[in-house]
Amino acid sequence: MSGSDAALSKRSVLLTGVHLPDFLGPNEKLIRQLETEHPAVSFHLRDYLLTLEGSQEAVAAAERVLLELLEIARLRAQPGSRDVAHLSRLGAAAGEGRKLAEPILTVRGRAIRPQTAGQREYVRAIEEHAVTFGTGPAGTGKTYLAVALAVRALQRREVSKIVLTRPAVEAGERLGYLPGSLEEKIDPYLRPLFDALTTMLDAETVPRLLETGTVEVAPLAYMRGRTLNESFIILDEAQNTTPEQMKMFLTRLGFDSHMVITGDSSQVDLPSKRSGLAHAQQVLQGVEGIGFARLTSDDVVRNELVSRIVDAYGVGE
Known part of the structure; x- marks a missing residue:
C-alpha cells in the first residue's frame, strides 16, 4: 500500500x-x-x-x-x-469556533440560538465589538437575537441596564393624527421590542424590571443628553434615523456598554430618504471597535415564503 x-x-x-x-x-x-x-x-x-x-x-x-x-x-x-x-x-480549521447550535439563552426549556451561518456571524460580531451594525431584511432575527444577547448580559451581570429604543417614524401614517395620549401613540412603535423581551423573561419579571429602570423601552428622542454606562443598548429600525439622530445616539455610549444598531435599508420611511443607518455605515467603516454584519434572505427564519418575497423585491443595501 x-x-x-x-x-x-x-x-x-x-x-x-x-x-x-x-x-x-x-x-x-x-x-x-x-x-x-x-x-x-x-x-x-x-x-x-x-x-x-x-x-x-x-x-x-x-x-x-x-x-x-x-x-x-x-x-x-x-x-x-x-x-x-x-x-x-x-x-477548514479543525475544531475552530463554536457550534452553530450553541444557545444564547434557554427560556422555559426552549433554546434561543443562531440558526443560520449569517446569524452566527451576527452574534459573534456583537460579542466581539462595543458597537455592532446588523442589517438585513425582515425575519432574519436582527432584533430578536440582539435582545437575547442583552438579556444574557444582564443575567450574567455584565451590564446593569438594558435600553431598547427605536425612532417613532411612521410607515404611511402620521403620529400626530393617531388617537390617544403621547404614550399610547408611541406604544405601537416600541411594541416589537417589548414583545421580544417578554418571550425571554418571566411574565412577572418584565414589569418589575421596567418599574426599577433595569429595562427601559423608549423612543429615540428620549436618548438625547444622556450617557449610558454599563448598558446594553439596542436601536431598532435604524434606517428611519436621520444622520443627525444616528450621531446623537452613537455618542450616548458610555463605559462598559454595548450598542447594537439594527435596520433594513430597503425600508426607509423618512420623507427625505436620507438614512442615518446608510450614512453611518459609510462613515464608520474601518473604525476599530465597530462591527458590521449583513444578513440576507438565506437568514430568514420565518415562513419560507418570506425568503422568496424578500428575493422577489430585490433587497439590497
Whole structure:
C-alpha cells in the first residue's frame, strides 16, 4: 500500500432527524454544493447514509460542515447555500469556533440560538465589538437575537441596564393624527421590542424590571443628553434615523456598554430618504471597535415564503 493510499479516509454520516428530501433539496442540491466546496472529497449517498472519501484532513473538515448542516436542519428545516459556503470556510480549521447550535439563552426549556451561518456571524460580531451594525431584511432575527444577547448580559451581570429604543417614524401614517395620549401613540412603535423581551423573561419579571429602570423601552428622542454606562443598548429600525439622530445616539455610549444598531435599508420611511443607518455605515467603516454584519434572505427564519418575497423585491443595501 502506498503512502498516499494509507492517508485516505472514509467516514459515514447517518442523516437522521431530518426530512431527507428537504435537507438535500431538489436533485440532491446540497450534495452538489458540498462537492463544490470540498473538491478533494467524494460524497456517496445510499438511503440515509452519506459516505465521505478523501484525505483524512479533507474528510474531517467536510464531516464537520455536514454535521453542522444537520444541526441547522433539525432546528429550522433546510440549510441555505450560504450556510454551506460559510460553514465550509469555518470548517477548514479543525475544531475552530463554536457550534452553530450553541444557545444564547434557554427560556422555559426552549433554546434561543443562531440558526443560520449569517446569524452566527451576527452574534459573534456583537460579542466581539462595543458597537455592532446588523442589517438585513425582515425575519432574519436582527432584533430578536440582539435582545437575547442583552438579556444574557444582564443575567450574567455584565451590564446593569438594558435600553431598547427605536425612532417613532411612521410607515404611511402620521403620529400626530393617531388617537390617544403621547404614550399610547408611541406604544405601537416600541411594541416589537417589548414583545421580544417578554418571550425571554418571566411574565412577572418584565414589569418589575421596567418599574426599577433595569429595562427601559423608549423612543429615540428620549436618548438625547444622556450617557449610558454599563448598558446594553439596542436601536431598532435604524434606517428611519436621520444622520443627525444616528450621531446623537452613537455618542450616548458610555463605559462598559454595548450598542447594537439594527435596520433594513430597503425600508426607509423618512420623507427625505436620507438614512442615518446608510450614512453611518459609510462613515464608520474601518473604525476599530465597530462591527458590521449583513444578513440576507438565506437568514430568514420565518415562513419560507418570506425568503422568496424578500428575493422577489430585490433587497439590497
